[in-house]
Amino acid sequence: MTTLTNIPSLEREDHILDQLKEKFGDAIKESRISRRSRPEVTIAMEKMLEVSRFLRDELGFDRANGAGGADYLRDQKMEVIYHVSNLTRKETRDIVLSVKEIIPRSSPKVNSLVSIWPSVENFERETYEMYGITFDGHPHLEKLFLIDNWDGPPPLRKDVRIPTD
Amino acid sequence: MTSVVSSEPSESGSQTLTISVGPQHSGSGHMRLIIEMDGDIIIRASPDPGYVHRGTEKIYELRNIIKNIPVIERPAIIDASNLNHAYIRAVEELQGIEAPPRAQYLRCLLNEMNRITSHLYWLSIFGVFLGHTTMFMWPLGDRELIVDLQEKLTGARITHSYIVPGGVRRDLPQGMKEEAIKRTQYLEKRLEEYDKIFFENPIFTARAKGVGKLSRDEAVKLGAVGPALRGSGVDYDVRKDEPYAAYPELDFNVCTRQEGDSYARSMARIDEIRESCKLIRQIVQKIPSGPFRRKAPIVVPRGESYSRVESARGECSVYLIGDGGDKPYRLRFITGSYRNMAIIAPVLIGGHMADMPTAWWSIDYWPVEADR
Amino acid sequence: MTVKGSIKAVADIWTAYYSGLRHLFHRSYTLRFPEQRLVVEKGYRGRHLLHLDRCTGCGICAWICPEKCITIVPRGERWYPQYFYGRCCFCHFCTDYCPEYALEETVEFDLAEYTRDRLVWSPERLARPPAGKNDKYVFSVETPRGASNIPRVGAKPEK
Numbered sequence: 001m002t003t004l005t006n007i008p009s010l011e012r013e014d015h016i017l018d019q020l021k022e023k024f025g026d027a028i029k030e031s032r033i034s035r036r037s038r039p040e041v042t043i044a045m046e047k048m049l050e051v052s053r054f055l056r057d058e059l060g061f062d063r064a065n066g067a068g069g070a071d072y073l074r075d076q077k078m079e080v081i082y083h084v085s086n087l088t089r090k091e092t093r094d095i096v097l098s099v100k101e102i103i104p105r106s107s108p109k110v111n112s113l114v115s116i117w118p119s120v121e122n123f124e125r126e127t128y129e130m131y132g133i134t135f136d137g138h139p140h141l142e143k144l145f146l147i148d149n150w151d152g153p154p155p156l157r158k159d160v161r162i163p164t165d
Numbered sequence: 166m167t168s169v170v171s172s173e174p175s176e177s178g179s180q181t182l183t184i185s186v187g188p189q190h191s192g193s194g195h196m197r198l199i200i201e202m203d204g205d206i207i208i209r210a211s212p213d214p215g216y217v218h219r220g221t222e223k224i225y226e227l228r229n230i231i232k233n234i235p236v237i238e239r240p241a242i243i244d245a246s247n248l249n250h251a252y253i254r255a256v257e258e259l260q261g262i263e264a265p266p267r268a269q270y271l272r273c274l275l276n277e278m279n280r281i282t283s284h285l286y287w288l289s290i291f292g293v294f295l296g297h298t299t300m301f302m303w304p305l306g307d308r309e310l311i312v313d314l315q316e317k318l319t320g321a322r323i324t325h326s327y328i329v330p331g332g333v334r335r336d337l338p339q340g341m342k343e344e345a346i347k348r349t350q351y352l353e354k355r356l357e358e359y360d361k362i363f364f365e366n367p368i369f370t371a372r373a374k375g376v377g378k379l380s381r382d383e384a385v386k387l388g389a390v391g392p393a394l395r396g397s398g399v400d401y402d403v404r405k406d407e408p409y410a411a412y413p414e415l416d417f418n419v420c421t422r423q424e425g426d427s428y429a430r431s432m433a434r435i436d437e438i439r440e441s442c443k444l445i446r447q448i449v450q451k452i453p454s455g456p457f458r459r460k461a462p463i464v465v466p467r468g469e470s471y472s473r474v475e476s477a478r479g480e481c482s483v484y485l486i487g488d489g490g491d492k493p494y495r496l497r498f499i500t501g502s503y504r505n506m507a508i509i510a511p512v513l514i515g516g517h518m519a520d521m522p523t524a525w526w527s528i529d530y531w532p533v534e535a536d537r
Numbered sequence: 538m539t540v541k542g543s544i545k546a547v548a549d550i551w552t553a554y555y556s557g558l559r560h561l562f563h564r565s566y567t568l569r570f571p572e573q574r575l576v577v578e579k580g581y582r583g584r585h586l587l588h589l590d591r592c593t594g595c596g597i598c599a600w601i602c603p604e605k606c607i608t609i610v611p612r613g614e615r616w617y618p619q620y621f622y623g624r625c626c627f628c629h630f631c632t633d634y635c636p637e638y639a640l641e642e643t644v645e646f647d648l649a650e651y652t653r654d655r656l657v658w659s660p661e662r663l664a665r666p667p668a669g670k671n672d673k674y675v676f677s678v679e680t681p682r683g684a685s686n687i688p689r690v691g692a693k694p695e696k
Contacts, residue, residue: 035258037407038471063388067475068497075291081497084272085469085483086246087401094407096471098484103246119388119507123499130222145536157224232603235628298556312682313676319583320642326628334633338580351678363558367546368553453629 012092013039016059026050029102040098044108048101051117053083055099060086064113065096067123069131073158076105080133081114082120103133112138130156168251181208186521188216196532198358198509198525199208199318212506218536222498229463230330230490239323240500241534242494244283247476248500248534249328254409254472255485257329262461268332269411270452274345275318275327276410276474277441277448281352282311283477284434287529291431294364294522300363307355308347317341342449349442356439366434370415372427377512377524387507392437392477393528396430398423414451417444427527432468432537434529463491478502478529502535564685568674576689577644582629584645585620587663592637598631598640607631610660617660620643622648643667662688 010033017031017039033039043051055061061084070079083101084093103110110137112135114121118135124135125144132154143150154159185197195217201209212276221240237252238245250272257263262533264272284303292300312322317338319325327334363369378410379389384397391414394401402419404412420436453461465487477500488494559661568575577583590656594616599607606624609616618631618640650656674686 034469040469063385065388066479066484066497066499068484070486070495071499076301081484083482087399090406093401094471098433098471100471117388118386119504122503122506145214145218155220162223162227211573228603231601233631234630235603235626288692307684309676310678316581320580320629321627326630335580348678352682358556362553365549365552367549490586522647 004122010036012095015039015095016095017041019059021055021128023054027051035095038096038098040100041112042084042100042102045101045103048099048113049116051109052099055097056116058091060089060092061089061097064120064123064132066119067120069127069133069156071105071131071156071158071165073105078103078108078131078133080110080127082117084117108133109136110134111133111136130154132157166186167453187389188213191327194532195529196536198513200513200518200521205519206522207513207516207518210336210379210510212509214506214532214536215405217293217533220262221273221537222496225493225496225498227492230465230493231463233493234326234329235324237498239324240421240498241283241476241478241502242323243286244274244279244477244534246279246327248275248327248481248498250397250410250483251474251476251481251483252485252498253471253498255483256465257461258470258472259464259466259468259485259487260330260461262459264332265456265459266411266453267336267455268457268459270448271318271333271337271457272328273411273415274337274445274448274452275315275333277313277326277444278311278318279397279407280477281441281445281525282301282315284438285311285347285436287477287526288431290357291526293358294526297363297369297371300359303355303362307352309494310352314341314345314348326532329458331363332458336457337514339359343506345449346446349445353439356435359435362389364432370428372520372523373426373431374424374511375428376428376520377427377430377516378425379508379512383511384425387511389479389508390504391475391477391507391529392420392430392433393479393502393505395419396420396433396527397425403473403480407473409472411448415444415447417447427523430527432531450453454483463494465490476501477535478531479504498537499537500534502531503537505530505536529534556665560683563683564680566685572668573674573686574672575676575686577580580642581644581646582627582642584622584643584648584667585629585632585663586641586666587618587660588641589660589664591637592660593637593639594603594618595636597613597634597636597647601630601634602632603628612660618663619660620658621656622658622665623653623656633687637689656691 013033022026027044028041029044030042030155065085067081067082082102083096087095124138127133128141129143131152181201181203183201186200188195188197197213199211199213200207221236226234238249241248289304290303292447295380316322319327331350354481381397384394398421400419400421405419420433422433467489469486471479471484481501482499484497486495487494516524596609596610598618599606604624604626606621607618610619629642630644673688675689677687678684680687
């Protein structure tokens with residue numbers, strides 16, 4: 001029916017990744033296409049704001065579908081993943097680009113992208129409370145879901161074990 | 166109930182009043198809205214969610230993929246199968262299997278039924294918060310038409326756990342086709358009555374038209390989804406823009422309204438109920454024969470997948486990271502209401518306090534689905 | 538508001554009243570529950586029925602149970618599942634995954650009890666066939682006065 005069986009062309013996805021590589025070169029650490037309309041890039045932390053602005057203004061990714069974190073305890077790293085998509089151009093609305101940045105687990109601190117995509121405000125707040133990742137430049141980085149006097153560790157980190165019966 | 170939190174003079178000398186709506190569900194759902202008013206005009210509104218936060222994203226990491234199905238459904242039990250569908254599609258993408266065509270149709274059938282029941286449930290709450298008690302009773306009664314069909318199909322009235330990796334759990338029962346056609350036609354007739362008593366009622370239109378404006382640009386920028394976005398004139402629907410399951414083969418329209426006010430958002434939903442009725446009839450007539458379930462392992466292979474579906478309250482997306490075990494390594498679950506949380510403040514600000522229930526409920530923000 | 542607008546508003550309000558008033562003659566949607574019961578069709582996911590002769594006590598039901606409401610208890614030489622219905626979410630994955638088809642779903646859904654320990658169903662209690670109740674109403678849209686619950690064709694009359 002969809003996607004998996006018929007092998008579709010991946011021109012549009014390749015084009016996006018090529019443009020990014022051409023413009024930013026070394027800042028693009030890794031890029032791949034997991035399937036049709038799902039390209040994925042890993043970007044150096046420092047260049048994140050620039051690349052995002054380029055994605056929004058030049059490539060037309062005008063809204064963020066979501067953002068979240070992931071904790072890789074074994075590799076001592078964390079990831080912040082933004083899923084961005086395009087709403088204005090109808091023919092590329094199905095493309096969801098994952099933009100990742102890898103951060104060291106010892107000093108989880110990244111630049112906030114609220115200035116680029118205002119819709120990530122709540123998602124970044126949740127990532128902050130759940131993973132303890134600080135977002136520089138976020139307008140009000142407070143707890144979103146957890147209670148205000150929560151003093152435990154960030155609960156979604158992998159070294160936090162919750163008792164199961 | 167609402168209670169006075171503080172009342173202090175602002176810098177300009179005028180007195181503002183900060184009140185807190187909720188969280189004891191006085192019209193806010195299970196969440197708190199902190200509203201600052203100047204006279205009767207809302208000048209600041211900030212949602213304070215988290216009262217029904219259950220940490221499901223942590224729970225998903227501790228259970229295997231089959232045990233996760235009932236938990237995935239819990240955030241929005243009236244829209245359970247749509248959330249379930251998003252999750253199963255992410256799992257199937259990693260496993261590299263695809264459900265047989267008949268299962269895809271059955272999934273769509275249940276998704277559309279869930280969309281109707283969810284919208285009718287919203288309509289009843291919307292009605293009662295506008296003081297129209299008839300509109301509370303009727304949709305809840307007519308919801309029974311579809312809930313009963315769901316019970317025949319899946320064996321459960323609300324939390325179906327029907328969609329599993331590799332297909333669905335049961336085949337279409339006998340007599341379902343005729344019953345579904347009869348009931349959707351009856352529901353369409355009832356919707357005309359709803360129009361007469363509620364949507365064309367001058368008392369309602371006076372309260373809803375022009376209230377809670379959300380412009381197209383703002384809706385796009387803040388990431389609104391679902392009927393809240395389509396009410397602002399954007400024809401965005403995942404079912405059309407990235408067709409999944411059986412939707413590429415089905416014929417339906419995306420219901421949009423241009424005005425961007427409470428009335429437009431409400432009517433976008435009512436139009437969607439009509440579209441869903443047509444879709445249900447199409448599905449039961451077009452459904453192909455064949456198997457409805459394929460064997461699937463209880464394992465999440467190493468990799469990442471991102472899937473999204475159009476749930477009743479908007480785009481619901483699941484981002485799944487697998488590490489080869491039977492549990493997800495990480496499951497990021499973003500629901501329609503969570504994304505619509507961003508548009509609460511712009512919709513309320515600038516309006517009267519008396520218009521707050523209309524504007525607020527027209528977003529169809531479901532706190533449980535947002536908090537997860 | 539213009540004169541034309543006011544006339545339309547008055548007309549629309551009367552339409553609203555009229556369509557509401559018409560429903561004074563509509564049949565009721567609801568039933569008086571304990572006396573009048575809706576027919577629950579076969580296939581409904583109610584409580585479980587355990588076939589003691591087929592069960593091998595393998596424990597797959599307890600493993601797949603999302604709510605961990607099943608414990609495997611010994612009965613002489615053999616082992617059987619025991620359900621705690623205070624936790625059961627009636628997903629019936631246990632029924633699906635049973636390799637010996639020893640579990641079955643029944644239409645019995647009214648399992649409320651006064652005490653918590655009465656909610657624990659032993660294998661013997663699970664093996665009992667569901668108690669027959671006088672279910673006689675079905676939901677129909679074909680009645681002349683709108684959708685409502687009507688007695689099933691061939692149902693026993695009320696006592």
